Amino acid sequence: xxxxxxxxxxxxxxxxxxxxxxxxxxxxxxxxxxxxxxxxxxxxxxxxxxxxxxxxxxxxxxxxxxxxxxxxxxxxxxxxxxxxxxxxxxxxxxxxxxxxxxxxxxxxxxxxxxxxxxxxxxxxxxxxxxxxxxxxxxxxxxxxxxxxxxxxxxxxxxxxxxxxxxxxxxxxxxxxxxxxxxxxxxxxxxxxxxxxxxxxxxxxxxxxxxxxxxxxxxxxxxxxxxxxxxxxxxxxxxxxxxxxxxxxxxxxxxxxxxxxxxxxxxxxxxxxxxxxxxxxxxxx
Amino acid sequence: xxxxxxxxxxxxxxxxxxxxxxxxxxxxxxxxxxxxxxxxxxxxxxxxxxxxxxxxxxxxxxxxxxxxxxxxxxxxxxxxxxxxxxxxxxxxxxxxxxxxxxxxxxxxxxxxxxxxxxxxxxxxxxxxxxxxxxxxxxxxxxxxxxxxxxxxxxxxxxxxxxxxxxxxxxxxxxxxxxxxxxxxxxxxxxxxxxxxxxxxxxxxxxxxxxxxxxxxxxxxxxxxxxxxxxxxxxxxxxxxxxxxxxxxxxxxxxxxxxxxxxxxxxxxxxxxxxxxxxxx
Numbered sequence: 001x002x003x004x005x006x007x008x009x010x011x012x013x014x015x016x017x018x019x020x021x022x023x024x025x026x027x028x029x030x031x032x033x034x035x036x037x038x039x040x041x042x043x044x045x046x047x048x049x050x051x052x053x054x055x056x057x058x059x060x061x062x063x064x065x066x067x068x069x070x071x072x073x074x075x076x077x078x079x080x081x082x083x084x085x086x087x088x089x090x091x092x093x094x095x096x097x098x099x100x101x102x103x104x105x106x107x108x109x110x111x112x113x114x115x116x117x118x119x120x121x122x123x124x125x126x127x128x129x130x131x132x133x134x135x136x137x138x139x140x141x142x143x144x145x146x147x148x149x150x151x152x153x154x155x156x157x158x159x160x161x162x163x164x165x166x167x168x169x170x171x172x173x174x175x176x177x178x179x180x181x182x183x184x185x186x187x188x189x190x191x192x193x194x195x196x197x198x199x200x201x202x203x204x205x206x207x208x209x210x211x212x213x214x215x216x217x218x219x220x221x222x223x224x225x226x227x228x229x230x231x232x233x234x235x236x237x238x239x240x241x242x243x244x245x246x247x248x249x250x251x252x253x254x255x256x257x258x259x260x261x262x263x264x265x266x267x268x269x270x271x272x273x274x275x276x277x278x279x280x281x282x283x284x
Numbered sequence: 285x286x287x288x289x290x291x292x293x294x295x296x297x298x299x300x301x302x303x304x305x306x307x308x309x310x311x312x313x314x315x316x317x318x319x320x321x322x323x324x325x326x327x328x329x330x331x332x333x334x335x336x337x338x339x340x341x342x343x344x345x346x347x348x349x350x351x352x353x354x355x356x357x358x359x360x361x362x363x364x365x366x367x368x369x370x371x372x373x374x375x376x377x378x379x380x381x382x383x384x385x386x387x388x389x390x391x392x393x394x395x396x397x398x399x400x401x402x403x404x405x406x407x408x409x410x411x412x413x414x415x416x417x418x419x420x421x422x423x424x425x426x427x428x429x430x431x432x433x434x435x436x437x438x439x440x441x442x443x444x445x446x447x448x449x450x451x452x453x454x455x456x457x458x459x460x461x462x463x464x465x466x467x468x469x470x471x472x473x474x475x476x477x478x479x480x481x482x483x484x485x486x487x488x489x490x491x492x493x494x495x496x497x498x499x500x501x502x503x504x505x506x507x508x509x510x511x512x513x514x515x516x517x518x519x520x521x522x523x524x525x526x527x528x529x530x531x532x533x534x535x536x537x538x539x540x541x542x543x544x545x546x547x548x549x550x551x552x553x554x555x556x557x558x559x560x561x562x563x564x
Contacts (some may be wrong), residue, residue, distance in 0.1 A: 001434055003401050004353045010394060011385040030431035032469070035497045040430035043498070044392060051391050084388040088347035088360045089319050093391075128507075157325065197327040249463035 001028055014045040017081060050095055052080055060119045062174040063112060078104070082206040091127075094120060111165035111183040118167055121192040122199045123161040128157035133249030146256045148222040152215045152245075153253035157194035160204070160212045162187065168203050195249060207231070208241050212250075285420070287453060287485040288374050290340055290526035292549045294541050297531070301331045303538040310341070311545055318345035321371075322363040332371060340374040340485070342528070343367065344455075347389060350423065351382035351396040351456050361416050368417050375485055377422035377455045380406070380443060397432035398442040403449070403525050405548065410450035422453035422485045427463040427492075427501035439464070442480030447483040454479060456525075457488035458518050459511045463499040472514055476521045489515060489548055504533035507544055508519040512551060519555040527552065 001009070009028055013020050021035070022038045031037035053076045057064050064072045079100050085093040098120055101113035133155065142150055166184040173180055189209030192201040211227035225238035245251050291312030296304065298320075314335060321332050321343075335341060345361065363482075368376060377530075381393040396402045414421050425443060434525070437445075447454055456479060465472040489512075491505035507529065529544040 001397075003351075003397065003399070003405060006397055006432065006434070007353055007382055007385055007394075011388075014390065028433060030433050030435070035467075038431060039497075043429045043500070044394065048390060085391060086388060088357070088363070088389060089322065090389070090391045127326040127328075129325035140547060149462075194326075197330070248408075260285055 007025070010041075010044075012204060013041045014048045015080075015084065016040075016045075017077070019045075049077070049080075051090065052076070052085065055090040055093050056097065059091060059123050060116055061095065062119055062171055063097075063116055065174045066109075066112065066115070066170075066180055073197040091123065093125075108216065109124075109183060111167055111170060113167045114163040114167045115160075115170055117161055117163060118171060118190060118192065120202060121161055121190075122201065125157045125159055125192055125194045126197075126199050128155075128194065130157070131155050131252040132253055134246070134253060138251070138254045142254065142256060149256070151218050151220055151249050152224070153255065154195065154216050155250050155252050158212075158250050159192040160207055160209050160216065161190045161192060162213075163205070164188075166203070169200065171201075179284050191248075191250075193248065193250060207237075211238075211241060212245070287526070288340070289340070289524070290374060290486065292545045292552075293342070293526070294333070294527045294545050295344075295528065295530045295532070296335060296341075297535055298328065299442060299535050300320075300538045301327065302542070305331065305334060307538065308338070308388055309538055309542045311542055313340040313342065313345045313526070313531075314530075315342040316371075316380075318343045318364065318367060318376075318440075319347050322367055325407040329370075336371055338343065341371055342375045343371060343373040344424075345376075345378035346393065347383065347391070348378040348413065349383040349389075350378060350380065350413070351402060351406050352384040353382075353405070354384045354386065356409065356412065357384075357387075358449065361413070364413075365417055368419065375422055375453075376417060376419055377424060377461060377485070379426050379451075380423045380439075381426045392428045395426060395430065395432075396435045396442075398435040398439060400436065403437075403442060403445060406446055407450045410446070410452045413482055420453055422455040423447075424455035424457050424488065425460050425464075427467075427499075429467055429498060429500075431468060432528060438470070438478070440475045444478060444480050444483070447475040447480065451486040454483045455486055455530070456484050456518065456522075457506070458489070459488065459490040459492055460501060460513050462511050462514050463492050463501050466499045474515060476514075476518055479522075481522050484522050486527055487515070487518060487522075488530055489544070490530040490532075502533055503530050505531075506540075507547075512547075515548070515551060516555050524552065524556055 006028060013025060025038045025041055029037035029041060031040050051075060056076050067075065079097055083096045083100060098113050098117035101116050106112055164187065166186060166188040168190060169184060170180055187206060189204040189206050190201050191204050207227050207230060211224045214227060215224050228234045228237040231237040293313035293315060296314040296316050309352055309480055321328050323329065332341065346558050373411060379393045382396055383390050383392055383394050443454060446452065461472045461475050465475065489507045490503045491507055493500045493502040495502065527548045529541060529548060531541045
């Protein structure tokens with residue numbers, strides 16, 4: 001057998017849900033009378049499942065607590081058959097678990113995909129690069145005329161999740177060891193971020209999540225503030241949101257950036273301009 | 285170029301981060317599992333940089349998969365190169381094994397058939413990695429549980445020839461020699477005799493579990509007596525070689541791992557220093 005053929009057979013033998021025929025294994029692998037080749041390959045098959053299962057358990061501790069060992073192991077087996085590891089860091093193997101749970105949801109607990117997404121985001125931000133947050137002085141240095149077109153650079157250790165269920169209460173109950181309670185359907189948003197070496201998550205109003213997603217994709221301040229136009233006091237809401245982003249350390253740079261041509265045609269919504277004024281006053 | 289004289293070290297594990305920084309334990313160097321520190325941010329890399337400011341660090345990979353027929357992923361090489369530049373390790377090591385297939389990682393140190401085809405393949409891959417990181421790579425003998433009908437040489441012959449042809453160093457895991465010897469029924473001293481002394485950069489010591497029909501390389505306990513005995517033989521064969529104690533599962537408090545490392549230093553002194561004193 002060539003090296004390539006040997007490795008293909010070895011991989012199939014240790015990842016297959018059921019053992020390969022012994023004669024096929026005996027043709028390639030060498031064993032001894034007391035420990036035949038098929039049993040020896042079985043050692044590797046067991047270690048494969050155990051190692052990847054451990055990585056998933058470590059990344060999704062709340063999902064594990066909810067499902068228990070047996071159901072979690074069955075989920076891991078199904079998941080790994082469809083999504084073998086694609087990254088040299090075994091900790092990345094759970095990257096697609098939330099998507100997998102959306103595709104094959106538990107009919108009684110459709111919120112588990114959202115729980116997995118939250119746990120994955122918590123891991124991602126833990127290992128994200130560090131960046132020094134800016135304070136209000138970053139706004140003070142801006143040319144007032146350029147304020148509306150200023151873009152924000154958000155922390156690489158911040159994720160905004162828009163989910164189909166409110167999973168923060170479920171996460172909390174599992175953290176505290178309480179009964180999980182029923183699913184809470186309805187769109188909800190969460191911010192997940194790292195401060196120092198600690199990871200946090202917190203519910204967000206949906207419009208603030210939209211504003212943050214816009215900021216992450218380079219929207220200028222005028223557009224970011226426009227996300228709050230549905231509020232009774234849009235300017236006050238935008239100002240409060242921007243202030244809290246600064247306070248949490250989510251903004252790591254501000255940049256005077258000309259909006260794209262299409263953006264320039266769009267007028268700044270008049271009702272959010274006062275928020276920009278307030279930021280200028282607060283920081284200038 | 286000779287290998288650095290590092291002394292006696294331990295594997296740096298997440299569980300010990302806080303105590304390591306607080307206690308500054310009496311170890312000469314640490315070994316860090318490369319892939320655990322490739323993420324650009326977070327606590328692991330911050331801790332490793334702090335430790336590196338005080339003592340030498342060796343980067344020890346588990347996912348290079350030097351023997352896989354898959355191309356070495358560019359992402360992995362780029363991450364490795366970046367980490368080597370950032371940490372400036374005393375040595376860079378990984379395993380003589382394969383572990384990727386068609387873009388997927390099996391996350392295990394899978395054995396290779398010891399054939400001319402495999403040897404030529406691994407030699408070219410070692411050269412690719414060494415060229416990329418600008419350093420000599422050291423490869424560790426794995427613990428094995430299965431052999432191949434196609435093998436035409438034994439592992440120590442393969443490793444010695446690989447080192448000769450590629451210029452790579454050898455990380456000799458004394459526990460792995462013992463585990464594989466028991467699992468395949470060869471004499472571990474024959475293995476040691478087959479390894480060229482000037483190619484060994486450092487030793488690993490660790491624990492294993494007896495599963496009845498075979499030994500499993502579990503790193504979940506103290507170094508067993510039989511491995512200490514083989515370590516003594518290795519010291520007689522290779523002389524003073526930097527030695528590292530690994531403990532990866534059921535990890536005890538830091539001082540217990542450090543005590544194993546100090547014991548390795550004492551064994552080295554007993555084997556290498558005592559005869560000289562007697563002679564004088």
